[in-house]
Amino acid sequence: MKKINLILLFLFFPFFQNLFAQCAMCRAVLETEDGGVKAEAVNNGIMYLMVFPYLLVAFALYFSYKVYKKKHK
Template sequence: MLKMENRLTNKEYRTQNIENRVNRSSSVRFIYIIFSIFFSLAANAQCAMCRAALAGDSNVKKAEAVNNGIVYLMVIPYLLVAIIGYLIYRMYQSKKKKAE
């Protein structure tokens, strides 16, 4: 009978431990979001040479071209991560269907 009582207390302890972890992780996320909102930093992304080449009103088309190039270079890694994430998701879904 004593072992059965220990099992119940162990089970209760495990569920309480899981609940504490979830509460801690949600509070850490909340603090991180608040910190990110209030302490955002502005960054100048252009190097000194790019800024010197694009300074002035006569280089409007060049500046737009450089900005478009930056956007294209930024999009490619996000697309790769999204595609890999989708493939992993699809792999787990097929494993779930096989398990059923």
């Protein structure tokens, strides 16, 4: 199990910094403003909200794996 966690960490963690999560309409509206500070804030907010569903799925899979292992011992 520890090997799988390390493999997943090394596969997915480096890509988090390169993601841009704005939709085309949000990007078009926010790029017309000067400075781009609002656009970066909106992008960071979208990324923040996007993480939670993945964390919920990861925890659900982890706990179901623990229950599965406990049942088969």
